[in-house]
Amino acid sequence: xxxxxxxxxxxxxxxxxxxxxxxxxxxxxxxxELLGLIGPNGSGKTTAVNLITGFVKPSEGEIIYRGRDITGxxxxxxxxxxxxxxxxxxxxxYHLPAYKNMxxxxxxxxxxxxxxxxxxxxxxxxxxxxxEVGFERDAFVAYKNASVLPQGYLKRLELAKAIALQPxxxxxxxxxxxxxxxxxxxxxxxxxxxxxxxxxxxxxxxxLKELFRIADRVVVLNFGEKxxxxxxxxxxxxxxxxxxxxxxxx
Amino acid sequence: MxxxxxxYALINSIALALMAIGFxxxxxxxxxxxxxxxxxxxxxxxxxxxxxxxxxxxxxLSAVISILLxxxxxxxxxxxxxxxxxxxxxxxxxATFGIGLAILELFRYLGFVGFEYNLPxxxxxxxxxxxxxxxxxxxxxxxxxxxxxxxLWIFTHHTSLGLAFRGIAQDERTALSLGIDSxxxxxxxxxFGAGLAAVAATLIIPLGSISPGEGYEVLIKALAVCIIGxxxxxxxxxxxxxxxxxxxxxxxxxxxxxxxxxxxxAAILIxxxxxxxxxxxxxxxxEERI
Amino acid sequence: MEKRKERIDRGIKARSVDIFALSSWREMLYLAAPRxxxxxxxxxxxxxxxxxxxKVLLSVAVFALLAISWDxxxxxxxxxxxxxxxxxxxxxTAGILNHYWSWPPLVAIPAATLLGGIICTVFLLPVLxxxxIYFSMVTLIIPLMLVRIVxxxKIFGGTEGLTGIAPLPSKWIELYLIMGVLMAAxxxxxxxxxxxxxxxxxxICDNDRSVINAGINIYWFKAQALFISSCIGALTGAFMTHVxxxxxxxxxxxxxxxxxIAAAIVGGPGTLAGATLGAFILVPLSEILRGxxxxxxxxxxxxxxxxxxxxxxxxxxxxxxxxxQFERWVEVE
Numbered sequence: 001x002x003x004x005x006x007x008x009x010x011x012x013x014x015x016x017x018x019x020x021x022x023x024x025x026x027x028x029x030x031x032x033e034l035l036g037l038i039g040p041n042g043s044g045k046t047t048a049v050n051l052i053t054g055f056v057k058p059s060e061g062e063i064i065y066r067g068r069d070i071t072g073x074x075x076x077x078x079x080x081x082x083x084x085x086x087x088x089x090x091x092x093x094y095h096l097p098a099y100k101n102m103x104x105x106x107x108x109x110x111x112x113x114x115x116x117x118x119x120x121x122x123x124x125x126x127x128x129x130x131x132e133v134g135f136e137r138d139a140f141v142a143y144k145n146a147s148v149l150p151q152g153y154l155k156r157l158e159l160a161k162a163i164a165l166q167p168x169x170x171x172x173x174x175x176x177x178x179x180x181x182x183x184x185x186x187x188x189x190x191x192x193x194x195x196x197x198x199x200x201x202x203x204x205x206x207x208l209k210e211l212f213r214i215a216d217r218v219v220v221l222n223f224g225e226k227x228x229x230x231x232x233x234x235x236x237x238x239x240x241x242x243x244x245x246x247x248x249x250x
Numbered sequence: 251m252x253x254x255x256x257x258y259a260l261i262n263s264i265a266l267a268l269m270a271i272g273f274x275x276x277x278x279x280x281x282x283x284x285x286x287x288x289x290x291x292x293x294x295x296x297x298x299x300x301x302x303x304x305x306x307x308x309x310x311l312s313a314v315i316s317i318l319l320x321x322x323x324x325x326x327x328x329x330x331x332x333x334x335x336x337x338x339x340x341x342x343x344x345a346t347f348g349i350g351l352a353i354l355e356l357f358r359y360l361g362f363v364g365f366e367y368n369l370p371x372x373x374x375x376x377x378x379x380x381x382x383x384x385x386x387x388x389x390x391x392x393x394x395x396x397x398x399x400x401x402l403w404i405f406t407h408h409t410s411l412g413l414a415f416r417g418i419a420q421d422e423r424t425a426l427s428l429g430i431d432s433x434x435x436x437x438x439x440x441x442f443g444a445g446l447a448a449v450a451a452t453l454i455i456p457l458g459s460i461s462p463g464e465g466y467e468v469l470i471k472a473l474a475v476c477i478i479g480x481x482x483x484x485x486x487x488x489x490x491x492x493x494x495x496x497x498x499x500x501x502x503x504x505x506x507x508x509x510x511x512x513x514x515x516a517a518i519l520i521x522x523x524x525x526x527x528x529x530x531x532x533x534x535x536x537e538e539r540i
Numbered sequence: 541m542e543k544r545k546e547r548i549d550r551g552i553k554a555r556s557v558d559i560f561a562l563s564s565w566r567e568m569l570y571l572a573a574p575r576x577x578x579x580x581x582x583x584x585x586x587x588x589x590x591x592x593x594x595k596v597l598l599s600v601a602v603f604a605l606l607a608i609s610w611d612x613x614x615x616x617x618x619x620x621x622x623x624x625x626x627x628x629x630x631x632x633t634a635g636i637l638n639h640y641w642s643w644p645p646l647v648a649i650p651a652a653t654l655l656g657g658i659i660c661t662v663f664l665l666p667v668l669x670x671x672x673i674y675f676s677m678v679t680l681i682i683p684l685m686l687v688r689i690v691x692x693x694k695i696f697g698g699t700e701g702l703t704g705i706a707p708l709p710s711k712w713i714e715l716y717l718i719m720g721v722l723m724a725a726x727x728x729x730x731x732x733x734x735x736x737x738x739x740x741x742x743x744i745c746d747n748d749r750s751v752i753n754a755g756i757n758i759y760w761f762k763a764q765a766l767f768i769s770s771c772i773g774a775l776t777g778a779f780m781t782h783v784x785x786x787x788x789x790x791x792x793x794x795x796x797x798x799x800x801i802a803a804a805i806v807g808g809p810g811t812l813a814g815a816t817l818g819a820f821i822l823v824p825l826s827e828i829l830r831g832x833x834x835x836x837x838x839x840x841x842x843x844x845x846x847x848x849x850x851x852x853x854x855x856x857x858x859x860x861x862x863x864x865q866f867e868r869w870v871e872v873e
Contacts, residue, residue, distance in 0.1 A: 074757075075752050075753065076757045087753070103740075104739070107739075108756055110755045283673065285621075331845060340619045344619070348842065348845040350841070352845070355838045466684060470680075470681045473677045476677075477674070508692030510692075511689050515685045515686075522667060526669055527670060
């Protein structure tokens with residue numbers, strides 16, 4: 001593993017009007033790690049991701065990616081550096097077939113750059129990528145309109161859109177939510193494969209059992225502050241975390 | 251001359267603010283686009299005129315009836331047209347624009363053009379203030395204007411109906427789940443806005459005469475004020491009205507009346523470049539909409 | 541027994557998909573006819589119409605182009621209430637180039653197209669970052685303000701405008717030039733919007749967050765769409781300056797803003813063909829109704845409202861649907 005951190009947050013604060021969504025958040029991420037970002041509802045996990053990916057600008061603090069200060073950068077520029085994310089509320093282009101949904105990320109300048117200046121046949125690349133995330137080719141699932149696909153496929157589509165950008169860091173916001181155990185079991189191998197390819201992953205999750213099977217480390221947030229960090233089991237033993245999730249009684 | 255210009259600028263600013271608050275209430279605060287605003291303004295003026303001259307009703311009564319009728323027209327407009335296209339900005343804008351167009355051009359076609367179409371002032375008197383002749387009507391504009399604007403501010407910040415207006419613009423789903431009937435509130439918002447337009451018309455039209463072209467002018471002015479001040483912010487509307495009001499009057503007095511429109515346009519361009527969402531604008535930039 | 545309406549593709553539509561279109565003349569005709577009819581029409585009409593209706597045809601083409609320009613912006617998510625801005629900018633640029641520097645029309649028109657496009661795009665750049673409604677508001681008031689500015693400051697001829705602009709070599713060149721541009725714009729931009737580039741534009745309208753998330757700079761793309769549309773608008777303005785041999789305040793009139801929108805909405809928004817069809821219907825209609833004067837605009841207004849509220853899909857989509865599919869009642873199983 002690389003000793004230099006891939007991503008480093010230092011003293012990040014974010015205020016929305018009177019509400020302090022993120023309070024003094026700092027953590028590091030090494031290359032190739034799978035970090036779980038967990039915490040009760042409203043603890044600021046998605047805001048943290050929004051800050052990293054540039055959709056929201058921090059009120060204070062620094063975000064450094066590969067040694068570059070990306071604090072306050074526009075989101076599209078951050079994506080071009082190699083960070084891709086999925087959204088918690090999946091919103092595909094409903095009136096388009098699944099594979100046409102992939103055209104947008106494949107049109108990205110980053111893809112063009114990595115492919116040596118040529119886009120190639122986007123349709124074919126889209127179908128290949130969708131097959132990799134489990135859209136059965138012979139059932140022609142990729143050709144169906146996004147409006148008729150069930151949630152499991154839509155989540156995979158969202159994942160495929162992130163993978164299409166060939167990122168080095170992928171941030172998955174509640175990928176497992178709304179999926180059955182079988183569907184989760186189907187997606188985990190895809191994530192494992194991404195790790196084998198050397199990608200770094202951050203996962204926001206509520207489904208801790210499934211997450212702990214694959215995560216190296218977790219960071220726990222509560223009310224915008226980091227209350228614990230470390231190996232999954234150790235973290236869950238900590239009092240602060242128990243109190244956050246279960247309340248003072250436990 | 252300077253003091254006189256200041257006085258007129260003050261009056262002009264309040265008049266502008268009066269014109270803009272109705273539009274701001276409907277669109278900036280409640281989120282319902284109403285591009286028929288100028289037409290409603292003129293509609294109320296012509297209705298007053300017809301009540302006054304054709305039915306020979308006393309002026310105050312005509313004015314009040316016309317304000318109520320305009321508010322009713324606003325409500326009907328929402329109920330029968332806007333409600334069906336609610337949420338699709340394109341359709342809202344075009345539909346209301348179409349209605350406004352139809353109303354104004356209908357008046358123009360029916361021949362309601364000419365100097366005899368004017369409304370009388372409430373009290374015919376004038377004063378000499380700080381070196382300028384100020385007639386009673388203009389003083390009335392200032393007084394009522396200030397009352398209305400502060401009233402509106404209190405309304406939108408401290409009454410439950412006003413807060414409901416703001417609620418449906420911010421997050422309709424949440425408002426609905428809190429028991430706020432979004433459609434009903436929007437109807438009320440549109441008709442309030444229309445009523446305010448009518449009040450502004452009743453106060454300002456007597457300074458000149460009624461013409462359909464005024465309808466477009468009012469829409470332009472209201473839009474300009476809202477763009478500069480920032481949609482949704484009553485404070486912004488006030489500040490912007492003063493900026494434009496003063497700029498217009500001083501340009502008129504010291505440079506030449508031809509250049510007043512230029513000043514407004516320049517103000518808009520500067521605001522768009524420096525702070526696009528308006529001086530006090532709360533229109534979230536894209537990034538904050540996540 | 542209950543019935544429901546079922547909509548199925550016509551047999552010939554199913555047979556003319558992909559390579560099977562070449563299987564017989566009938567299939568090829570089925571596909572080609574909707575494209576050939578407008579082309580043939582626009583090529584032949586100038587020859588068979590009388591002088592008056594030729595002028596109307598010119599107007600149809602101009603408004604069709606303005607409607608196409610509006611539609612391109614609308615598909616990217618920008619609703620322009622001021623096509624007159626593009627039209628007027630192009631008109632004045634061509635007029636100025638010809639009046640002050642004697643540039644010949646066939647040079648002035650392309651130059652005005654580009655220049656007008658650039659000026660309008662730069663003007664509107666700051667608004668692209670804001671909510672769509674700002675774009676509508678700004679495009680609405682700028683032409684109206686420009687009218688008053690020209691009137692007040694008397695620049696570029698003021699209220700009288702610039703007269704004595706050189707005309708195009710002949711009436712036939714006028715007609716076929718604009719017809720050619722219309723055909724090129726219609727088919728060319730339909731092709732563009734159907735391609736992946738067009739997909740990105742439509743995606744920006746649909747869900748811009750998703751497009752940003754793909755690393756695409758949406759403002760750059762919006763600016764490109766704006767540039768294309770304003771160039772088309774500027775071209776129509778420049779063209780008309782040379783047809784009327786005059787340019788003045790009326791080029792910023794509300795008419796040039798509203799009729800294209802009405803045409804696009806009546807004809808069917810979202811397909812440039814609908815915009816053209818709408819212009820083809822509304823412009824002659826307004827000519828016929830010329831007798832009733834100002835009431836015309838009342839009708840446009842009402843048309844706008846009725847169509848956008850009750851028939852948002854427009855005529856073209858309806859016709860297209862009927863051409864490709866048929867409906868029948870079937871039993872509910």
